[in-house]
Amino acid sequence: MKEFESQLEDSWKANAEAWTNSIRLKEIESRKVSTDHAVLNEIISLQPNKVLDVGCGEGWLARALSEQGIEVVGFDGSEELVEKASAAGGGIFHYLNYSDFGRNPLQIGHDFDVAVCNFSLFSEEITSLLQSLTSILSPNGIIIIHTLHPYSIAQDGRYESGWREETFSNMGEGYKAKMPWFYRTMGAWLNELKMAGIELRDCKEPIHPVSGKPLSLLLKTTPKNNPRSADA
Template sequence: MPASASEDQILDAWHANAHAWERAVREGRIESRRLVTDRAILETVRSHEPRTVIDVGCGEGWLARALAAEGVRVLGVDAVPALVEAARSRGGGEFRVLSYDDLAAGLLDERADVVVCNFSLLGGSSVDALLAAVPRLLARGGVLMVQTLHPLMAEAGPYADGWREGSWAGCGEGFGRPAPWYFRTLAGWVAAFDRAGLCLRDLKEPTHPHTGRPASVIFLAGVRQGDGDEQASRRSVSRHRT
């Protein structure tokens, strides 16, 4: 399957399954989220005591609401209008419909102490383009936090970067065709951050309390030294030319 077709199928699947996903999250159907991953990403964000957060791929807005309840100013963005509308209906943050292409194109003129992507980075080239835009979304000293499926738990197929079939297993009823996703090894993730001008600062591996196996991996990355100042300089020159 061509990579472009896989990228398109991701969005198609999420548009089609938005309401089923909203129910699964609000009803707490996904065991790993209840037991491990929701708390893990909340605690990781809290540990940095941010004043501002951009939640990329915010879905129905649960993380934004949890952080806003603690006094954090949160902007949630998602490419699926139905999910953004669901988030707005519950309040607790500002929510906008923006695709990863929009972010890559610089259409979001905001900076935050933390940019968080919680199980929202599924693509190949689309994610690479998004990561390249992250340095201009981070305030000075800001941190990108990415929680995703731990590569050790994706046992089907070779341990190599590449497209995989998706699944809604464990999410409950009401779902249609799943989205494909681009599997990355640990080295693959580190390389993707490096290409984007980011460097890995820390890595966390939350474990499932019943299996003792990693339920996810959380990457913490910052702007590589010198890159942030260089990008700011280029933006300043561009503004003066226009």
């Protein structure tokens, strides 16, 4: 597992330039036709004042949210991507991997109305990250998880959790490294929420406008025991 985790982190460093171009030139069809709008609309509907972008990449989501007057803080384990996000503006960005964040979540701030993981949970071990996020939410804060839809990915292999490989085909040019990532079934995602102590409040499944096939899974969750909850 450690080998895959290391390769995963290294891939984002090697592919920072290519990924930035793919996002900014809108070369990924699923994001262009459905998933980008889905997560953006979900966040805006919650009317947050302050959002944490977990695994912010080159910062497109922060820029889109800032245009709506929302304060955004982002962090990412790729220094190259954080530099590109900072240069483009739209928020405050930190070079920080998930392990370092987990050791001291407050280092990037607190009182976030929404913490969003937008296609950024590719590791096998994500429970501790989700638990850390609950500690920096505002009262009644929300954690949004947006990820690849388990059913659509299952068409290319067995429907069981495990490590897969992303080659970035049909996403643009210039990719230098393949990316290992951990695939989860629907049941595995629900178990992750339970282990992290967060509850599912809403589930959406953005689809391709032409094929009608599911493209992503959008989970809106809240901590079971948020000590700062206004309802506590």
